[in-house]
Amino acid sequence: MSYKIGFIGAGNMGGCLITAATQTTMSKDICVFDKDAEKANYYSENYDVVSASLDEVLEAQIIVMGVKPQVYQILIDSIKDKICNREDDFLVVSMAAGVSMDSICEMFGKRIPLIRIMPNMACDTNEGVMVYDSNELVSHTTESEFVKIFSNVGLLDKLDENLIDAACAVTGCGPAFVYMFIEAMADGVVACGLPREKAIAYSAQMMKGAAAKTLEGEHPEKLKDKVCSPGGSTIAGVISLENAGFRGAVNSAVTSAYQRNKDLGKKNID
Ligand SMILES: NC(=O)c1ccc[n+]([C@@H]2O[C@H](COP(=O)([O-])OP(=O)(O)OC[C@H]3O[C@@H](n4cnc5c(N)ncnc54)[C@H](OP(=O)(O)O)[C@@H]3O)[C@@H](O)[C@H]2O)c1
8 A cells, every 4th residue: 555645753743743744534544653763653653643764754755854964965875776766746845944856856767756855843733834845747736635634733835946945944943042031031030029930931922913013013112002002111121131132143153054054965975
């Protein structure tokens, strides 16, 4: 039996995407192989997907490679004969940070139908972001199938591959920056007397609401101005953030993450 989608690697991100796929696709159509059988078994026990052999995964219509970029060459060397001999309408999906579609095809020694994705850790909660691009060999039918399977991740957006590393500096790395912000705000309000648990819950919920308002389409600057009453407490806090170099610090967190992404991508394929 050939599966609709097969995952190689059920670690942090592979697992997150298996969970996302179960929201749109029958679990019997999803299979997973991990060299650590316990990880694959976790998803078969908790999400009813099929824990399969590597050979079975390689027969799936869509094969998702969910391993670290450092072991890409080893994985590809072990699967390339099977993949390169396929003549049906199949697709390989890569989620490796910083590794281009051209370099993956080079590792296979052949141009194969490929989609490169950059998901983030919220993709299993319907609040994630996944950007993707496809190469010239991906058929319209298979790309539509891919879009259908991952339609529940949150924001699923096709983006030119040249911009994927830039997007990742916000979508992939950004959650860590946001956690720091939530924690820092919670610290501040704990200093003002709030219990820690409530401080974190209020801070996170406030962020979620502020983000939801921004997604309705109004520019963040306008939204900010709306909550800054003349002579009020919010503008006092805004000025304090400006004096501490808040915007510059955030800008350079994102550009440093982008640069590191580029460097790592180069290192992993050298
Ligand atoms: N984590 C993120 O937030 C994130 C975000 C965007 C993209 N990504 C990308 O997602 C990919 C996976 O990252 P991750 O954080 O999920 O890594 P991870 O947690 O280490 O998961 C990778 C899994 O694949 C297994 N594995 C390694 N080689 C294998 C092979 N040849 N056959 C079958 N299974 C194999 C690993 O087993 P062992 O542990 O035993 O080696 C591990 O269980 C990476 O390419 C990364 O760049 C991650």
